[in-house]
Amino acid sequence: MKIEAVTLREIRMPLVHFFETSFGRTYNRRILLITIHCEGADGWAESVSGEGPFFSSEWIESSWATIQSHLAPKLLGKTLPAAPDSAGLMGSIRGHRMAKAALENALWDAEAQQLQQPLSKLLGGTLPEIACGVSIGIQDSVEQLLEKIEVEVAAGYQRIKLKVKPGWDLNILERVRSRWPDIVLSCDANSAYTLQDVEHLRSFDQFNLLMIEQPLWHDDFYCHACLQRELRTPICLDESIRNARDAAAAIELKACRIINIKVGRVGGFTEAKRIHDVCQAHSIPVWCGGMLETGIGRAHNVALSTLENFRLPGDVSASKRYWKEDIIEPEVEVSPRGTISVSSHPGRGYRIREDLIEKLTVRRETLIS
Ligand code: OSB
Numbered sequence: 001m002k003i004e005a006v007t008l009r010e011i012r013m014p015l016v017h018f019f020e021t022s023f024g025r026t027y028n029r030r031i032l033l034i035t036i037h038c039e040g041a042d043g044w045a046e047s048v049s050g051e052g053p054f055f056s057s058e059w060i061e062s063s064w065a066t067i068q069s070h071l072a073p074k075l076l077g078k079t080l081p082a083a084p085d086s087a088g089l090m091g092s093i094r095g096h097r098m099a100k101a102a103l104e105n106a107l108w109d110a111e112a113q114q115l116q117q118p119l120s121k122l123l124g125g126t127l128p129e130i131a132c133g134v135s136i137g138i139q140d141s142v143e144q145l146l147e148k149i150e151v152e153v154a155a156g157y158q159r160i161k162l163k164v165k166p167g168w169d170l171n172i173l174e175r176v177r178s179r180w181p182d183i184v185l186s187c188d189a190n191s192a193y194t195l196q197d198v199e200h201l202r203s204f205d206q207f208n209l210l211m212i213e214q215p216l217w218h219d220d221f222y223c224h225a226c227l228q229r230e231l232r233t234p235i236c237l238d239e240s241i242r243n244a245r246d247a248a249a250a251i252e253l254k255a256c257r258i259i260n261i262k263v264g265r266v267g268g269f270t271e272a273k274r275i276h277d278v279c280q281a282h283s284i285p286v287w288c289g290g291m292l293e294t295g296i297g298r299a300h301n302v303a304l305s306t307l308e309n310f311r312l313p314g315d316v317s318a319s320k321r322y323w324k325e326d327i328i329e330p331e332v333e334v335s336p337r338g339t340i341s342v343s344s345h346p347g348r349g350y351r352i353r354e355d356l357i358e359k360l361t362v363r364r365e366t367l368i369s
C-alpha cells in the first residue's frame, strides 16, 4: 500500500439530542475525518477526539495539529505491506492515540477495499451480527430519562447504560429498576467518584447492574482494585485502559472484571485486537464502546465488534439516535432484536456520502509527500 496523500477535514454536525456525561454536555459535534489516498483506494476514518480535552487529554485541535505536523509526515510516501505496519512508523510519537487511530484505521479501511474483503474479516472477526446496547446521558429530569429508556427498550436494545454522577445516581437507578426490574442495566460514571464514596457505591449493588463503568480516576488501576474488593457489581474500565499492557495489569490487579474497548482510545485496530486477545486469554469479556461517532466510526466499531470475545452488548447503536442524516449509506440500523447484521461487502460495508460531507466541511487540508 503506497500512501500518496492524507486529507484532514473538520465537519460540524448537531446531535439530535444533547449528550451529557459527568464531565459536561455536548450539543454540536466537531468531527475530524481522515482520508488516506492509496493508489486508487481511499481509506476513511474518524478521530474520536472530542470538542475539548475532557474525556481524554486529546481533543480535535490537538489531533489535527499532531497529524499535520508529526504523524502524517511519518507515513506519507511510504509503501506498507499492511495497515498494522503504520503503528511502528508512528511509534516514536508519544501518546496522541486518537490521532494515531484515525490514520491506522483509515489504512485498514483502504486495505480491506484493495483486498476486496469485508473489514470485519480482515480484522479477524467471525460474528455475523453484533449485540447492541445504548448509552443514555444525564437528562434535565428523571421523567425525561424514563421516556428515553422506554423508547430504547421498545426498540429492542439488549442493554441500557445510564450515565451517573453524584446527585444523579441512586435516585434514577431506583426509579428505573422499579419500573423495569428485568432489563440488563449498567451505569457509567466517567470518573465522577473517589474512594471516599465506597459506601455510596456499595449501595449500587442492590440494583443488580451488569457493571459500573469507570467510577474512579481516569488514570488509575490501584484504587479501582481496592473498590472492586468492596463491590459485588463488576467494575468495567474504559478511560484507564490505553493499551494491552494496561489491560494485563488491570486484570492482574483485579481492578476490573470487564473491559470496554474503544478503538480511538487505544490508538487503533492493532492495539484494540491485542487488548481483545489479552482479555480473552484471561476470560475477561469485552464490549465495544462508543464516542458519539458518525457512520464512519460506527462502521469501524461494527467491524471490530465481530471478534469473538465481544461477548457483551456494545455502545454501538443506530445512526438515527444521534444524527438527522448520517454521512454513510445505508445508515447503521438495529433490528428489533437489538442486533446489527454485519455487512459482507468488501471494505467497511457502507458507502461514504461525499456530497453531504462536502456540505458539512468547515476546513480541509491535504498533505502530500
Ligand atoms: O464513556 O462511554 C463513554 C460518549 C462520550 C464520551 C464518553 C463516553 C460516551 C458514551 C457514548 O457513553 C456512547 C455512544 O457513542 O453511544
Ligand code: MG
Residues within 6 Å of the ligand: 188, 190, 213, 214, 238, 239, 260, 289
Ligand atoms: Mg465510558
